[in-house]
Amino acid sequence: MSDTIIGLTGGVASGKSLAESVFRDLGIFVADADAAARAALAAGSSGLAEVVAAFGAGVLAADGTLDRAAMRRRIFADAGAKRVLEGIVHPRVRASLQAACQAADSPYAVASIPLLAEVGGRSAYPWLRRILVIDAAEATRLARLQARDGIEAGLARRMLEAQASRTERLAIADDVISNDGPPQALATQVAALDRLYRRLAASA
Template identity: 70%
Template sequence: MSTFVIGLTGGVASGKSEVARRFEALGIVVADADIAARAALAPGSDGLAETVAAFGNDILAADGGLDRAAMRRRVFADDAARRRLEAIVHPRVRAALEAQCRAASSAYAVAAIPLLAEGGGRTTYPWLSRILVVDVPEAVQLQRLQRRDGIDSELAAGMLAAQASRRERLAIADDVIANDGPLDALDEQVAALDRRYRALAG
């Protein structure tokens, strides 16, 4: 059981997944908010039923599951709709992440939460021991996002604008990983943090 939990966050295309993989490679349990969010809206779930009640049947795909592309378009265009969806999904995600982290058999656990700054930070996640931000300059983020998703600069800029700013993320950070260089530069940073977290957890 882990009582020492690191909240891992960063903007879109910052390299959070790469950092999470490196913690996992060191034997650390990583609970992923994206996986928890998909489970919260899985076919047959209470979360999906509540979402359909709020948005109507046109958010469903032919197989009865959530049409994620349709839902994404809907909430990107409408702040009130996004907040309504978040009110359904976020409490379920928080509960699932906390349960996974508490049950972890590793020295400490990592909760990977992309929207930690947007979702209220420490106020909403009072059980986090520390917050680790993967930080990249916005220009690098835009470049990576366009390359990763095959999108144009306008859509990439819109996706960045929909998230917390770099300054807002850094304001909640206890620890920061700079990820503006080659990926193998992450190894040393994660290893150093792992040693520190094990000492703090112990």
Template identity: 70%
Template sequence: MSDFIVGLTGGVASGKSEITRRFAALGIAVADADLAARDAVAAGSTGLAEVVAAFGPDVLADDGELDRASMRRRVFADPDARTRLEAIVHPRVRAALQLACAAAPGPYVIAAIPLLAEGGGRDAYPWLDRILVIDVPQAVQHARLLARDGIDHDLADRMIGAQATRRQRLAIADDVIVNDGAIEALGAHVAALDRRYRSLAAQAPAT
């Protein structure tokens, strides 16, 4: 059971997945908010039932699952829709992550929370001991989104604009990795933070 929890966050296309993989390769458990969000609205769940009640049955795909691509376009075009969806999903994600972190083995655990700043920051996640922000310039995010998702410039701009700003994310950071260069540089950054977190975890009082 891990008593020291590090929240990892960053904007879309900042490289969060690559960095969490590197922590995992060092033997660190990762609780993933994206997976928790999928479970929160899985077919047959109370979360999906609330989404259907809020948005109508046309949010469902033919197989009864949430039509995620359609929902993504909808919430990025309509801030009110995004707020309604987040009110359904975020509380379930927070609860699932806290349980997963409490049960995780190892000296510390990473809670990967892309929407940490948007979801209330430290106030919403008071059980985080430290927050790591993966920071990139907006131009880099934009270029990566176009290359990764095959979307147009307008949707890329709206996806970035719908999230917290760099300043808002950095305001809640204890640690920062600037991921605007070669992927090979990430190993040294992650290794240094791993050493720091192991040391801090060893000094933290058990709960």
């Protein structure tokens, strides 16, 4: 059982996934909000049934799974639909992450939540002991995003602008890792925080 849960977040192309892998290499359990969101709307789930009740069978693909492309178009065109979908998915994601982290057998657990700043930070996740933000300069993130996804600069910038601002993300942070340098620099910073989090867990 792990009662010390660390929230991990960062904007697109900040290096959050790399930080997750370093925590795992250090023997720390990491629960992923994106995976929890997919499970919340899996075929046969109560979440998917609620989505169909709210939006109709037109959001289903031929095989009975959620037609994610159709759903994405729907919520981008209609802010009200987006709020309805979030009201179905977010409570399930929060409950899933908390249960998984509390059941972890590592000294502490990490809940990786990409949109933590967007959904309310600690007010939405009051059970987080600390919040760690992986931060990188906008120019660094733009370059990484273009290289990673093979996209042009305009689209990369729009993807960054669709998320919380760097200022908003840093405002919810207890701990910040600067990831403008090489991967080893990030790993060193994660290792230092791992030592801190182990001490916090031992004293909880």
